Amino acid sequence: MHFGPHLLLAALEGLVTSAVLALTALGLSLVFGVMRVVNVAHGEFFMLGAVLAWAITTAIGGDPALGFLAALVIAPLIVGAIALVAERLVLRRLNYNPEATIVATIGMLYIIQQLALTFYGPEARPVEPPFSYRILLPWFGYSGYKLSVIAASALLLLATWLVLTRTRIGLTMRATQYDSETAQAFGIPVGRVYGGVFALGAMLAAIAAVLIVPISQAHYLMGQDPLLLSFIVVIIGGLGSLRGTVVAAVLIGLSDGIISMFFSPTLAKIIATLLVAMVLVFRPQGLFGTASR
């Protein structure tokens, strides 16, 4: 294959990775930004989204588009509810202590993963895409669904941005992020905001998973890679910065697609990790983060 089409394919693949990564990492970034909680179980909420998408599409049957749309609405809601319960039962009781919550979310990671193994099983199960249109380019074919994932993710990111900057809910969240004690003094129910943010973070991961599951499949171990990549993205972009998360996700996604296609996937991972190290050394707050007060 010639260089041009080869690069196009690499860029397309990279953008799909970026799209899903941006949503997942945004969830992680929100939770850290507002609650100062490092949620190690974030990847498992991603996995739950995919597994539930499989369960919902299988239960509904019929037209794949119908089942998929139902999954896109219901799966994140269920995952959000689970996250809310976990927040109430575990994180709140630890007073959001930074060290204790890391250990607690590691525990949640294993509990969720093993429950999925017990009730869902070890198989990778496919979910039919809502439409299977193959775009025929002169050099190669490409899945139309993959392109729609990029568009859907962009829309969702825009929506999240609007909520954060243009609504009252967003304002309370930002106020809590800026200074939770002062926010509380001004009558903001910080506890409820924490619960809501934790659920929202998990829901973003779940939505990303529902979008990706027709491309890959639902599997109980699928949460590991997104977790690692999300941490990389969040560290590079700056914890708690929406803009930084999106920029870093596109950067990591594209470089992963292009480097792994022209060189090797291992090199892509090496470079991403090196980038993290460089950012930590020279700009510890991340590319778009603000220095901690």
Place this chain on the structure above:
Amino acid sequence: MADKNGFFDLSKTTLTRRTALKGLAAGAGLAVAPGFVRYSQAQSSAPIKIGFQSHRTGIGAAYGRWYEKTTAAAVKAINAAGGINGRQVEVIIEDDGTDPGRGAEVVGKFATQHKTDIVFGTLFSHVVIGSAPAAGENKMPYFVVSEGHHVASTKLNRYVFQPGITDVKSQIQSMAPWIAANAGKKVTQIFPDFAFGYDHRDYLPPALKAQGAEVIAQIAIPPTESSFTKYFPQIPAETEVIYHVMVGPAVLTFVKELGEFYGSNRPQLFGFIDSLEATDINSPGLEFLDGSHFWEGSPRYAQANDSEAQKAYRAAVGIDDNGAAVGDPKDVSTAAHMFGCWETLYVVKKAMEDAGYKGPEDRAKLVEATEALTEFAEGPEHPQGPKTFNGKIHQCFGIQNISKVEGGKLKVVHKTKIEDGLYEAEGDYTTQAL
């Protein structure tokens, strides 16, 4: 950051004398419980303990589950027929997480804690390679059902055997003539970037060369990869056959993305069914495979000319004509590999009977008795087909099936002969000390 609430302050949770005493008492109670001493005086009636190193979690979990089902069925049949040397067989399962480090620990646990007679059942080649030294150190006979060439390479040790499934080198050698004659002469290989994939990488090119065909590109993919489109541009345009062997949970994605990339205008495909074990061949996106060919150790779909032994074996394990669990058509088995568990257990039975095996003190005798075996006749104990066994390299050789995807089923179109897959031994385990 301060640990305000003292979550990590261990001094807060001191062990009181009372707690310690309670724990000791409970431990002592357990030790004298009837279960612990039941067989201590009566060794002859104690069951033979087989430690099953199972991939219950990790990327091999789908295989692990079916290996367990097959093993349970074989043990049930062996026990119903009177056990081994008049003793019942008991299987103790430990999960290795499909991880080599954990695998070695599990072998150690079987040797020192469960005190099993043998260890059995491992599939993934990196786990076998990681566990084999532990088996050698503990002088624990280790019967794997792995398909890799590592046992036959004689690079492991005298305690490791693979008597139930043919190794990759032999499989490839026996199928290369068919590939060159029927699929095409210019082959691109796609394989997982670890031990099992390397067997394919190393043995396919010479096997094809001997048939006047050649491997024109080799593409290694990390076993944990979840997206594959980015590798496909490396496939040369003049490729006539794509030879694919993939493992792990993302194999379905691999085939789907290959379909999106090529559409109907694809090269011939020859794959190892490992790419689709435990996966329904009629899953959405796999229409692309129609007309392609697969290696199968034992056919997933019931064939018109199945032997009575094959039918009885399928019924005992509980798989229907489509190779799925009876009563759950979506629960597809790993039929191409799991027969090896059944056959290996019967080999163990034969060797233990030949050795007059009584207990762990006879493990060396068991090793020698296994090495003395030469042939396994087709029948209820070996439903996949006849096999020969080379005691010097601890490896069996059987027939291979090449199946074509037709109308959503796999139909066997070619069976190799045992002689096609024989090669010169690379070493001799029997010269090693026991």
